Amino acid sequence: MSPDRPRPQLPSPLRGVNFPTPFGRRAVVIGAGSFGTAVAVLLARGGLRTTLQTRTPEQAERLAEDRENSVYLAGVEFPKELRIEHMGAGLARADYVFLGVPSRGLHEVIDGLAAAGLPPRAKLVSLAKGLVPPDGVAPTVMLRRSFGAARVGCIGGPAHAREMVHEGAGLVAASEDEELAHALAQVFIRAGVVCEESSDPVGVELAGAAKNAAALAAGATERQGLNAAGAAAGHIFAEVWRFAAIQDPPAQAESMIGLAGTGDLVATALAPQSRNRRAGELLGEGVPTAEIPARIGQAVEALESVPLLAGALERAGVEAPVTRGLAALIAGELPLDGWISLVRTAVPPPARFRRPADVVAGLGWWARLKVRWRTWRERRAELPPA
Numbered sequence: 001m002s003p004d005r006p007r008p009q010l011p012s013p014l015r016g017v018n019f020p021t022p023f024g025r026r027a028v029v030i031g032a033g034s035f036g037t038a039v040a041v042l043l044a045r046g047g048l049r050t051t052l053q054t055r056t057p058e059q060a061e062r063l064a065e066d067r068e069n070s071v072y073l074a075g076v077e078f079p080k081e082l083r084i085e086h087m088g089a090g091l092a093r094a095d096y097v098f099l100g101v102p103s104r105g106l107h108e109v110i111d112g113l114a115a116a117g118l119p120p121r122a123k124l125v126s127l128a129k130g131l132v133p134p135d136g137v138a139p140t141v142m143l144r145r146s147f148g149a150a151r152v153g154c155i156g157g158p159a160h161a162r163e164m165v166h167e168g169a170g171l172v173a174a175s176e177d178e179e180l181a182h183a184l185a186q187v188f189i190r191a192g193v194v195c196e197e198s199s200d201p202v203g204v205e206l207a208g209a210a211k212n213a214a215a216l217a218a219g220a221t222e223r224q225g226l227n228a229a230g231a232a233a234g235h236i237f238a239e240v241w242r243f244a245a246i247q248d249p250p251a252q253a254e255s256m257i258g259l260a261g262t263g264d265l266v267a268t269a270l271a272p273q274s275r276n277r278r279a280g281e282l283l284g285e286g287v288p289t290a291e292i293p294a295r296i297g298q299a300v301e302a303l304e305s306v307p308l309l310a311g312a313l314e315r316a317g318v319e320a321p322v323t324r325g326l327a328a329l330i331a332g333e334l335p336l337d338g339w340i341s342l343v344r345t346a347v348p349p350p351a352r353f354r355r356p357a358d359v360v361a362g363l364g365w366w367a368r369l370k371v372r373w374r375t376w377r378e379r380r381a382e383l384p385p386a
Contacts, residue, residue, distance in 0.1 A: 027096040028053055030087060030109060032063060033298070034072040035127055036100025038161035044082040046191035048096065051083040060086040072298070076165050092117035096125060096184075098155075099139070102299050103130035106139055110146060123180055126154040129208035129264075130301040136308030138205040140174075149176040153184060156204040156260035157196070158267035164193065172260045174198035174205075196259055203244055203251030207261035209309055210240035212276045212302035215268040217326050217343075219280020224340050232343045233265065235322035239348075240309065243318045276302040289330050303330055321346050 027048040029040040032055070040052040054060040063069055064084040068077050078084075091097055097118065101109050106128065113124075124147055126139035143152040153175030163169065173184035173195050181197045188195035198204055214233035221232040237256065244251035255261060268274045279300040282292050293300055310327035313320040325342040328334035334342075 025049065025095045026093050027051070027098060028091055028094040029098040029100050031055070031100030031127075032059060032069060032072070033100060033102075034069075034161040035159070036098070037069045037073045037076070038159075038164050039098055039100060039127060039155070040082060041076060041079060041165050042188060042191040042193060043096075043098070044079040046187035046189075048187055049083075050081070051085055051089075052078075053085055053087045053089065055087065057086045057088070060084050073161055073165075076162065087116070090117040091122065092119065094119060094122050096123045098125045098127055100127045102301060102304075103128040103132050103139055104304055106132050106142065110142065121151075123151050123153065125152075125184065126205070128154075128301075129156070129205070129212055130305035131205075131209055131308040131312065133304075133308055136305075136312035138202045138209075140201040140205060150180070151177075152201065153177070153180050154201045154205055155184070156208050156255075156264065158259060158264045160267060160271055160273070162273075169193050170259045170263060171195040172198050172204050172255075172258070174201040174203075174255075174260075176201065198252075198255065198260070200252040200255045202247055203255030204260040206240055206244045206247075206251060207255045208264060209305050210237050210256070211261060211265045211268055213240070213306045213309060213323065213326065214265055215274060215276040216280040216283070216300075216302040216306065217322070218269060219277040219282075220284040220326070220329065220336075221340065221343055222281065223284050224343075228340065228343055231346075232322065232326075233269075235343065235346055235348060236326070237261070237265070239313060239318065239320035239323045243313050243316055243320070246316060246318070275300050279303055283329060284336060286336065289332065306330055319349060 025048050027043045027050045029036050029043065029050065030053050032052055037052065040050050044050040052063070054063060068074065091113065097113070099106060099109055106126070124143050126143065128139050131137060132139055132142050140152050140154050153173060155171055155173060157170050157172040159169045159171055171188055171193055173181050173188065175181040175184070176199060178199065181199065185195040185197045214236045217232035217236050218229040222229045241256050244256060268276060271277070275296050275298055278296055279292050279302060282295060283289070287295065289303060292303065306323065307327040307330060310320065310324045313323055322343060325334055325339055329336070329339045
């Protein structure tokens with residue numbers, strides 16, 4: 001970190017609180033893109049013995065020499081404790097493995113974990129905000145199939161990489177294992193970042209996928225007016241939520257409306273550097289999809305995850321015309337005028353109104369419960385003292 005920039009301080013509600021230091025725990029972050037690099041910096045600050053693994057030996061040498069990632073996160077100096085090495089170095093001593101690769105590459109990385117010496121008790125944490133091809137499954141679902149739910153978690157929330165390491169962020173650490181979610185949250189809090197704990201990893205991941213798709217849709221529609229852009233984003237969020245609600249187990253509403261969902265969407269929509277929103281703007285300008293990543297300079301998760309998301313919603317029987325239309329726009333199968341018309345005319349399914357019969361039935365159930373409770377108390381009072 002540059003001498004003139006002070007080390008980030010804990011947010012004021014957390015100052016003076018002593019969190020347990022994860023003595024001796026080792027973390028490996030696989031993937032040295034912007035977000036993977038930022039997470040590695042925070043983990044090192046949070047007390048984990050952290051190693052950032054790069055895709056190529058040449059990249060590892062450059063980062064180790066420069067002590068910063070000048071390509072993806074320029075100006076962020078690495079903590080002296082952060083080690084850099086190539087993926088070929090293996091994972092034999094890792095307690096936590098953070099997967100900071102695009103979701104399209106997760107298959108390859110997961111398949112190579114055993115050969116890399118992954119310890120049998122090591123925890124696996126996905127940093128991806130996309131879906132895994134070819135079926136569009138959430139990353140933790142794929143990880144859970146191979147390693148079990150107790151070893152798997154993910155990180156979500158509004159987390160612009162550069163701002164995260166300088167000013168902080170609002171992260172979500174999610175796992176079905178309470179101990180893992182708590183441990184992850186505490187490390188990030190020690191690093192000066194507010195981090196919520198969640199038991200809903202799939203909901204957090206679907207919220208992130210919805211956020212990317214909604215930001216792309218809003219960008220593609222913005223030139224037609226803010227109302228159209230807002231409608232596009234709102235439709236997609238609603239469609240993905242209907243899909244999330246039928247997962248097994250069902251996703252939690254808090255995942256979609258909290259930090260991982262709407263919080264992340266606002267951050268993406270406002271960020272001038274947002275890849276997904278910028279990709280949508282380029283789509284709205286008529287730029288072919290194949291040319292967009294080169295113009296932006298990095299992979300754009302939503303361009304790949306939206307078609308997967310649309311397919312997953314269709315297979316699940318979820319009515320999702322706007323998500324499906326966005327996938328068609330990306331594929332060049334729907335012209336921009338057709339996309340705009342779809343956004344302006346799509347009517348979502350009606351909200352579930354409670355009919356009078358439902359209310360009466362609910363009151364009847366409550367009345368029966370009160371009768372049973374009164375009867376139980378009366379019978380209990382008639383029993384002889386013990």
